[in-house]
């Protein structure tokens with residue numbers, strides 16, 4: 001074996017209870033193992049669960065925990081600018097209607113995107129990508145949705161493809177074609193436009209999923225069902241922002257439509273927990289959006305106990321969640337939902353890879369999977385407990401050290 005990298009003497013390796021799982025239902029999260037170990041990488045992949053003294057690069061992982069690279073399956077990258085002024089208005093009590101009337105909200109980000117050059121948008125997103133890498137994110141998803149016109153959405157998806165060339169991580173693009181109703185359209189009229197543009201989206205963009213925001217200020221359950229039919233017709237996965245601000249009973253509609261994930265769920269109806277937990281549709285919870293937007297906590301403990309496929313993501317966006325660090329989101333998830341560290345890390349690795357259709361290649365430490373790894377500077381439980389601490393010693397992408405913390409450089413032997 002010509003190992004590119006050998007990670008040696010780790011206090012713990014976080015591993016699934018068996019290899020080849022497409023996901024792990026959350027009532028089985030406690031079966032994930034944390035045992036001392038080592039691993040060797042070759043040809044982009046995990047080649048052995050033992051060290052290799054002949055490896056080109058060796059990393060001393062004593063005192064450390066090695067986990068699969070974190071997977072952020074719900075962000076709104078690339079976007080243009082930030083909305084800090086609006087956040088200050090929100091927390092100091094200015095009503096949302098007033099913020100929206102003065103040009104805030106999704107419309108503000110749409111305007112910023114339209115007014116920004118491709119280069120400016122990509123430079124900002126690439127910078128965020130580097131920040132995410134240092135926090136352990138090795139794959140992330142991004143959405144369109146600030147285009148708010150046929151040309152604008154296609155441009156956003158082209159920018160998503162261009163971003164792949166600018167970041168070290170793997171990326172996955174989602175066409176959030178129904179985010180806000182564009183000016184001059186009714187919701188029904190915009191869905192006609194979505195239907196008309198889909199052949200172009202499939203032919204000319206890298207989008208793998210369709211997404212929709214179901215809320216009284218956006219789209220309805222009927223539009224969700226229609227988006228599901230369109231996703232099926234065009235061979236795309238369906239995802240949906242649902243039950244964020246109010247209870248609309250969108251989850252049964254999403255399950256009927258064959259959704260791969262339902263995201264947010266702050267206002268999930270109790271009767272919808274069991275059917276969701278029985279399905280292969282993931283419950284994507286976004287605790288940083290809940291915190292920053294002062295929303296209810298999703299019923300994370302109930303979903304875990306019912307055996308749902310739970311997922312944590314940042315929802316990184318300039319409005320409701322300007323948070324890009326998954327370890328922070330893991331800390332929030334543990335506190336808000338009453339989860340163990342294992343439950344939270346399962347939600348940001350294997351089960352997040354399932355949402356992106358990537359669980360066969362990433363999301364867990366298994367021989368043959370892509371060697372995307374994170375070395376933590378202490379026990380797994382320290383990440384949620386030392387809330388806000390930067391816990392990442394090193395990040396491995398495809399079997400190569402992609403980022404090493406300054407104080408960990410002397411652990412590297414080349």
Ligand SMILES: [Zn+2]
Pocket residue numbers: 074075076241315
């Ligand atoms: Zn979102």
